Amino acid sequence: METLEWPEGVSKPEFMTREYGQTTGERASRVRDACSFEFWTSLFADDCVLLFQSRGDLIRGSSHIYAHLRKFGLCMHVGRGNAASKTEAMYFPPPRMAYEAAGTSRFYIDGTGFIDFCEKFKYLGSMLHYSLTSDAYVDKRITSATAAFGALKNIFADKYFSE
Numbered sequence: 001m002e003t004l005e006w007p008e009g010v011s012k013p014e015f016m017t018r019e020y021g022q023t024t025g026e027r028a029s030r031v032r033d034a035c036s037f038e039f040w041t042s043l044f045a046d047d048c049v050l051l052f053q054s055r056g057d058l059i060r061g062s063s064h065i066y067a068h069l070r071k072f073g074l075c076m077h078v079g080r081g082n083a084a085s086k087t088e089a090m091y092f093p094p095p096r097m098a099y100e101a102a103g104t105s106r107f108y109i110d111g112t113g114f115i116d117f118c119e120k121f122k123y124l125g126s127m128l129h130y131s132l133t134s135d136a137y138v139d140k141r142i143t144s145a146t147a148a149f150g151a152l153k154n155i156f157a158d159k160y161f162s163e
Helices: 055-071 135-151 153-157
Strands: 014-018 034-038 041-044 047-050 088-090 107-109 113-118 120-123 126-129
Touching: 047 055, 055 107, 126 135, 135 153
Parallel strands: 088 113
Antiparallel strands: 014 034, 041 047, 107 113, 120 126
């Protein structure tokens, strides 16, 4: 990613922060004392998150990154034929806009590969949901805890097991 030149014609996402560290999705002209900053990627080991502002930017940017990685012999895991894609896209709708109103259909890279959109995604142990609420993560934790206790049912039901 250090050698990647941002694709021409694709704008980098811009965020706003106030002096005391609160981020906001508002435009700079609408927030007093706000400073803008670019945040377009999050890297961890062999995982990467890239942020784009529109579907068109996502498609152009993904194709550019796919070609850039190939120069180094690296592979972006896109779907082909009946094989699902490990690379996924996620759309975060603006406030008061329904997720279903956006274009979240599959898009193609390199003519043969494709990337699908998902509604929730596990990243670095957390569950991200398009609504940006913690509900999906809490539900996942409850399900995991229920499964763990369910696996212990034989021990709890054993009449020979003492406290």
